[in-house]
Amino acid sequence: MNAQVANTPRAGQDQITAYMREKGERARAASRAMARADSGLKNACLFALARILRDEADAILGANDRDMRAGKAAKLDAALLDRLELNLDRIAAMADGVREIANLSDPVGELTDMRLRPSGIQVGRMRVPLGVVGIVYESRPNVTADAASLCLKSGNACILRGGSEAMHSNLAIARCIARALRDAGLPEDAVQVLDITDRRTVGQLVAMPEYVDVVIPRGGKGLVEAVSNNARVPVIKHLDGVCHVFIDRDADLDKAVSVAVNAKTQRYGTCNTMETLLVDEPIAQQVLPELGRIFSEAGVELRGCERTRAAIALAKPASETDWAAEYLAPILAVKVVDGLDQAMDHIARYGSAHTDAIVTENYSRARRFLREVDSSSVMVNASTRFADGYEYGLGAEVGISTDKFHARGPVGLEGLTSQKWIVLGDGNVR
Amino acid sequence: MNAQVANTPRAGQDQITAYMREKGERARAASRAMARADSGLKNACLFALARILRDEADAILGANDRDMRAGKAAKLDAALLDRLELNLDRIAAMADGVREIANLSDPVGELTDMRLRPSGIQVGRMRVPLGVVGIVYESRPNVTADAASLCLKSGNACILRGGSEAMHSNLAIARCIARALRDAGLPEDAVQVLDITDRRTVGQLVAMPEYVDVVIPRGGKGLVEAVSNNARVPVIKHLDGVCHVFIDRDADLDKAVSVAVNAKTQRYGTCNTMETLLVDEPIAQQVLPELGRIFSEAGVELRGCERTRAAIALAKPASETDWAAEYLAPILAVKVVDGLDQAMDHIARYGSAHTDAIVTENYSRARRFLREVDSSSVMVNASTRFADGYEYGLGAEVGISTDKFHARGPVGLEGLTSQKWIVLGDGNVR
Numbered sequence: 001m002n003a004q005v006a007n008t009p010r011a012g013q014d015q016i017t018a019y020m021r022e023k024g025e026r027a028r029a030a031s032r033a034m035a036r037a038d039s040g041l042k043n044a045c046l047f048a049l050a051r052i053l054r055d056e057a058d059a060i061l062g063a064n065d066r067d068m069r070a071g072k073a074a075k076l077d078a079a080l081l082d083r084l085e086l087n088l089d090r091i092a093a094m095a096d097g098v099r100e101i102a103n104l105s106d107p108v109g110e111l112t113d114m115r116l117r118p119s120g121i122q123v124g125r126m127r128v129p130l131g132v133v134g135i136v137y138e139s140r141p142n143v144t145a146d147a148a149s150l151c152l153k154s155g156n157a158c159i160l161r162g163g164s165e166a167m168h169s170n171l172a173i174a175r176c177i178a179r180a181l182r183d184a185g186l187p188e189d190a191v192q193v194l195d196i197t198d199r200r201t202v203g204q205l206v207a208m209p210e211y212v213d214v215v216i217p218r219g220g221k222g223l224v225e226a227v228s229n230n231a232r233v234p235v236i237k238h239l240d241g242v243c244h245v246f247i248d249r250d251a252d253l254d255k256a257v258s259v260a261v262n263a264k265t266q267r268y269g270t271c272n273t274m275e276t277l278l279v280d281e282p283i284a285q286q287v288l289p290e291l292g293r294i295f296s297e298a299g300v301e302l303r304g305c306e307r308t309r310a311a312i313a314l315a316k317p318a319s320e321t322d323w324a325a326e327y328l329a330p331i332l333a334v335k336v337v338d339g340l341d342q343a344m345d346h347i348a349r350y351g352s353a354h355t356d357a358i359v360t361e362n363y364s365r366a367r368r369f370l371r372e373v374d375s376s377s378v379m380v381n382a383s384t385r386f387a388d389g390y391e392y393g394l395g396a397e398v399g400i401s402t403d404k405f406h407a408r409g410p411v412g413l414e415g416l417t418s419q420k421w422i423v424l425g426d427g428n429v430r
Numbered sequence: 431m432n433a434q435v436a437n438t439p440r441a442g443q444d445q446i447t448a449y450m451r452e453k454g455e456r457a458r459a460a461s462r463a464m465a466r467a468d469s470g471l472k473n474a475c476l477f478a479l480a481r482i483l484r485d486e487a488d489a490i491l492g493a494n495d496r497d498m499r500a501g502k503a504a505k506l507d508a509a510l511l512d513r514l515e516l517n518l519d520r521i522a523a524m525a526d527g528v529r530e531i532a533n534l535s536d537p538v539g540e541l542t543d544m545r546l547r548p549s550g551i552q553v554g555r556m557r558v559p560l561g562v563v564g565i566v567y568e569s570r571p572n573v574t575a576d577a578a579s580l581c582l583k584s585g586n587a588c589i590l591r592g593g594s595e596a597m598h599s600n601l602a603i604a605r606c607i608a609r610a611l612r613d614a615g616l617p618e619d620a621v622q623v624l625d626i627t628d629r630r631t632v633g634q635l636v637a638m639p640e641y642v643d644v645v646i647p648r649g650g651k652g653l654v655e656a657v658s659n660n661a662r663v664p665v666i667k668h669l670d671g672v673c674h675v676f677i678d679r680d681a682d683l684d685k686a687v688s689v690a691v692n693a694k695t696q697r698y699g700t701c702n703t704m705e706t707l708l709v710d711e712p713i714a715q716q717v718l719p720e721l722g723r724i725f726s727e728a729g730v731e732l733r734g735c736e737r738t739r740a741a742i743a744l745a746k747p748a749s750e751t752d753w754a755a756e757y758l759a760p761i762l763a764v765k766v767v768d769g770l771d772q773a774m775d776h777i778a779r780y781g782s783a784h785t786d787a788i789v790t791e792n793y794s795r796a797r798r799f800l801r802e803v804d805s806s807s808v809m810v811n812a813s814t815r816f817a818d819g820y821e822y823g824l825g826a827e828v829g830i831s832t833d834k835f836h837a838r839g840p841v842g843l844e845g846l847t848s849q850k851w852i853v854l855g856d857g858n859v860r
Contacts, residue, residue, distance in 0.1 A: 032778060036802045109801065115823060121812050123822050126800065130834050213834055234664065234835040255857030262859035348462060359857075370556065370852055371539065372466045382551050382855025391860070392553050392851065393545060404560050404643055405664040406836040409851045421822065421839045422800055425812025427685030427789075429692035430821070 011198060020204035023159055023192045024211025027132045030189035031157035035129050037186060039106040045184035046102035046149055050095040052176045053145060057091045063172035064141065071165050083139045084166055094142045094173075097396065101149040104395040107417050108155040114422075121428050125419040129155035133416055134205045134215040136161045136227050141169035143218060148177050148191045150398055154416040157190040159212065161205060164197035171195060206231035214416075216399045236411060238400040240326045240352035241271030243384040246343040246369070248360035249280040253287055255381055256359040260291060262383040263357065265298045269328045271400065272355050272377075272387040276323060276333040278343045281307070284336045288312050291334075300330045307336035323350040340365050344372055351375065354402055355387040355409075376402060376409035441628060450634035453589055453622045454641025457562045460619035461587035465559050467616060469536040475614035476532035476579055480525040482606045483575060487521045493602035494571065501595050513569040514596055524572045524603075527826065531579040534825040537847050538585040544852075551858050555849040559585035563846060564635045564645040566591045566657050571599035573648060578607050578621045580828055584846040587620040589642065591635060594627035601625060636661035644846075646829045666841060668830040670756045670782035671701030673814040676773040676799070677717055678790035679710040685811055686717055686789040687724070692813040693787065695728050699758045701830065702785050702807075702817040706753060706763040708773045711737070714766045718742050721764075730760045737766035753780040770795050774802055781805065784832055785817040785839075806832060806839035 053060070064086040071081050107127050114124030133156045137143040144160055151158035162170040174193035181188050194201055206215050209232050216236045217227035228235050245263050247256045263274035279288060284307060292312035295302055302308070303322045304315035315334060322333040323346070337343045340358075347356050357379035358369040366380045377387040387409065389397030394412030401407045407415040483490070494516040501511050537557050544554030563586045565577040574590055581588035592600040604623035611618050624631055636645050639662050646666045647657035658665050675693050677686045693704035709718060714737060722742035725732055732738075733752045734745035745764060752763040753776070767773045770788075777786050787809035788799040796810045807817040817839065819827030824842030831837045837845040 032802075032804070035804065036798075117821065117823055119816070119821060121816055121821070123816075126808075128804065128834075131804070252857065258857055258859050259855075266860050357853075368466075372462075374462070374465065374558065374561070375850065377851040377853060378556075379853040380855060381857050382853045383859045385860040386549070386551055386553075386853055386855075386858070387851070391547065391549060391551070393547055404558075404848045406848075408848055418834045418836075418838055420805065421807040421817070423787075423807060423809040423812045423816055425689075425810060425816075427682065427688055427811050428816070429688050429813045430696050430815040 013200060016198055016200045017204055019196065020201055021208065021211070023194065024132070024208045026189040027157040027159050027192050028211045030187040031129070031131045033187050034152070034157050034190050035108070035131075035155050037155060041184055041186065042106065042152055042155070043102045045152060045180050045186055046098050048183045049145070049149065049177060049180035050098040050102070052180055053091060053095040053098065053173070056172070056176050057088060060091060060169065060172045060176070061086060061088075063168035066168045067166055074165075076165060080139055080165070084141070084169070086141060086169060090142065094145045097142070097146055098149045101153050101396050104153060104413060106153065107413050111422065112419075119428060119430070120426065122424040124422050126422045127414075127417045128420050130416055130418055131156060131213040132211055133158045134161070134212045134233070135159070136202055136205070136215065136217045136219070136223065138163045138219040138223060139166050141166045141173060144170045144173040144193065145177070146396065147218070150396055150413060151416065152190065154413045156416055157192075159192045159194065159205060161194045161197070161201055167195070167197060202227060203230070206233055206235070209233045218399060234406065236399050236401050236407060236415060237403060238271065239402050241273070241354040242275050242324060242326050242350065242352040243272055243354055244276050244278055244347050244351055244356045245274050245384060246278040246337075246340075246347070246356070246358045247280060247283060247287055248340065248358055248362060248365055249282040250362040250365070251280075251283065251287075251359040252361055256287055257290060257294070259357065259359050259381065259383050261294055261298075263385055264295065264300060264332050266383070266385050268330050270385070272384050273328070274332070274384050275325060275327055276335065276350070278335050278337050278346060279308070280343070281336050281338050284308070284311055288334070295332060298330070300332050302332055302334055304334040305336055308334040326352070340368060344369070347373055347375070352402060355379065355384045357382060357384050376400075443630060446628055446630045447634055449626065450631055451638065451641070453624065454562070454638045456619040457587040457589050457622050458641045460617040461559070461561045463617050464582070464587050464620050465538070465561075465585050467585060471614055471616065472536065472582055472585070473532045475582060475610050475616055476528050478613045479575070479579065479607060479610035480528040480532070482610055483521060483525040483528065483603070486602070486606050487518060490521060490599065490602045490606070491516060491518075493598035496598045497596055506595060510569055510595070514571070514599070516571060516599060520572065524575045527572070527576055528579045531583050531826050534583060534843060536583065537843050541852065542849075549858060549860070550856065552854040554852050556852045557844075557847050558850050560846055560848055561586060561643040562641055563588045564591070564642045564663070565589070566632055566635065566645065566647045566649070566653065568593045568649040568653060569596050571596045571603060574600045574603040574623065575607070576826065577648070580826055580843060581846065582620065584843045586846055587622075589622045589624065589635060591624045591627070591631055597625070597627060632657060633660070636663055636665070639663045648829060664836065666829050666831050666837060666845060667833060668701065669832050671703070671784040672705050672754060672756050672780065672782040673702055673784055674706050674708055674777050674781055674786045675704050675814060676708040676767075676770075676777070676786070676788045677710060677713060678770065678788055678792060678795055679712040680792040680795070681713065681717075681789040682791055683717055687720060689787065689789050689811065689813050690721060691724055691728075693815055694725070694730060694762055696813070696815050698760050700815070702814050703758070704762070704814050705755060705757055706765065706780070708765050708767050708776060709738070710773070711766050711768050714738075714741055718764070725762060728760070730762050732762055732764055734764040735766055738764040756782070770798060774799070777803055777805070782832060785809065785814045787812060787814050806830075
């Protein structure tokens with residue numbers, strides 16, 4: 001169907017549905033060829049893409065200029081325009097990212113746990129692609145190259161739905177991807193970049209389990225909720241990051257201070273930034289005054305419980321909503337607790353199961369915290385800021401999951417795969 | 431709330447919602463204690479349950495008698511009554527099943543892939559329970575003990591919703607479970623057996639992601655679809671089993687015949703039974719007449735393509751619907767194909783991605799089949815009937831998944847767990 005037609009406000013739901021189903025059908029068909037493509041072929045395609053992105057920099061920048069001019073005319077805010085803007089350095093970084101993904105090891109085909117059974121069959125598991133991955137994202141055009149590369153590397157086909165403000169940039173990058181696929185002898189249909197941005201495309205994307213195996217929203221909470229609501233396919237999603245550091249009574253105070261300060265101040269706007277500090281009562285008077293000084297100097301506003309305010313005069317009173325707040329800003333909630341159990345109860349009640357850390361030299365309490373805190377990352381004596389695909393050695397990150405099903409925490413290429421069972425016999429029967 | 435009230439036809443949706451939310455809240459609270467319970471405690475509870483089931487056999491049989499009398503009065507069909515009926519042997523088998531689950535190794539707490547990263551942190555994964563598991567099942571009361579035991583062993587709380595026809599039996603077993611939990615010092619709320627069976631309880635169960643982490647329907651296709659439709663929580667589900675055996679031109683004919691015959695005739699009504707036989711053209715005249723004889727003697731009706739009917743006179747003509755049929759009966763579709771690619775195309779088009787096998791002595795084609803057939807179990811020279819949790823060495827089976835996400839194929843205890851990230855540091859910061 002014609003993109004112009006479908007993108008007009010008059011495009012009917014039928015037209016959107018037909019458009020999306022055609023994309024899905026093509027992606028599903030291409031996914032079979034992608035699943036059997038060997039690592040050499042997939043890597044050749046990715047190295048070609050890195051080269052083509054650099055070669056076509058002028059065309060990409062021209063398309064990006066159209067998006068930028070339209071964005072300025074529409075008075076998009078400065079932060080959004082900054083995310084939207086490409087330049088030669090950003091294109092080079094995009095190409096480097098693609099090359100990095102090419103250099104990751106291929107998860108597909110890995111055989112594990114091959115065991116001989118009493119019946120004589122040998123049983124194990126083989127890692128395989130999920131099939132078709134849908135990715136919904138916002139203004140950054142580099143996600144187009146990045147998401148396509150992750151899907152290609154893991155043997156999946158994909159359907160990419162970027163933001164309308166980045167449409168021309170995304171389609172210019174899509175043309176590079178198509179050329180790289182063609183050059184490598186892989187099906188062009190393996191990467192479907194939507195050329196219409198009607199909101200109903202997202203609703204349709206998550207309603208076609210026959211064509212789409214998983215959808216990953218990459219963006220703010222509004223986007224994630226829009227994708228997750230009414231989804232009929234699995235969604236790898238990331239919601240809040242209300243992360244805690246608990247300073248236990250047996251903490252090494254130097255470690256406690258440096259972990260707490262780093263967890264809050266290294267970056268304010270990230271999901272793995274500490275939002276609530278919990279301090280064990282017996283140690284509160286020793287550690288809180290110093291932390292109060294450092295946070296004040298760093299310009300961090302403190303909101304504390306009564307016992308915190310007794311130790312840090314500057315701290316404002318915290319209200320119930322502070323304990324569940326994801327500030328993403330230089331604000332920190334601070335609470336004095338009576339021991340590990342109260343700390344873990346607080347985390348279970350107010351946390352978001354993202355990343356939580358304990359600072360302690362006590363072996364048994366470290367073990368209990370690791371075992372009992374039900375978060376996607378649980379840490380001992382380390383800053384919550386480490387919860388990240390690169391820091392964990394996954395290479396590029398597909399997303400971060402706050403769900404428990406399938407994948408938790410930073411999701412690498414493995415999150416785009418599943419395992420099937422393999423049985424090798426010699427004519428065995430039951 | 432009062433079960434009698436909620437079970438009357440006049441119970442409003444509000445009452446059902448409140449009833450289910452209370453169950454969910456209790457299960458969620460108990461799940462924290464279950465997650466930290468060590469293996470010894472969980473096993474003690476299961477061994478106690480096995481003992482209590484035997485001790486309370488009279489009470490269970492009395493309750494079952496009420497269900498049986500009501501079932502007969504309601505003129506339930508004989509197969510359903512047979513599944514519903516308990517006797518001393520069946521109770522002993524139930525207790526043995528519980529003991530077997532106690533003897534499985536505990537998946538919870540397993541640490542894997544602990545790697546040192548350049549930053550100095552040590553990163554790995556710890557296997558943890560999913561949290562709260564909902565299980566919806568039909569007439570067999572033994573599922574109550576079995577499902578509860580699997581959830582307990584894997585550190586999960588559960589909400590069990592059995593069929594109305596088995597209500598008294600299920601509640602009698604639930605009382606045994608509650609006593610075993612109490613005796614072991616575990617929270618009774620860890621196993622919530624619904625005492626009302628209004629259909630809307632299922633709709634509510636799959637609509638409470640805040641209380642329920644996964645739902646597993648155990649039963650026929652109608653039940654699975656009722657649970658999956660509109661589910662807002664993940665569902666581990668099993669739909670069709672349209673399984674294939676492909677006899678390649680380089681097959682060992684003896685193996686081909688015994689695998690094909692076993693895959694069809696060992697049991698007709700199971701999901702891993704072969705429903706379509708594919709035979710490579712160059713070998714068709716050698717192998718089909720013998721198979722035709724054996725299947726006819728076994729009383730299996732054959733429905734073949736034209737080339738099949740040229741080799742087996744008895745075969746009826748197959749229509750398009752036969753290729754996608756899950757007969758669950760002594761009927762077999764047979765098709766002659768031109769080589770591996772055509773066989774794999776047929777499987778991709780008509781199969782259900784459950785279990786498919788190739789019979790061949792050719793190394794490269796065996797490798798291609800294993801790699802390229804996108805089914806939850808893929809086999810070489812073995813009967814499709816092996817696709818089963820016990821045969822794979824998983825111990826008891828939680829269910830069989832025909833989805834790709836999270837778990838595929840037979841799902842054991844591991845399918846009721848997830849992995850969280852663990853970071854061990856020494857005061858490390860970014």
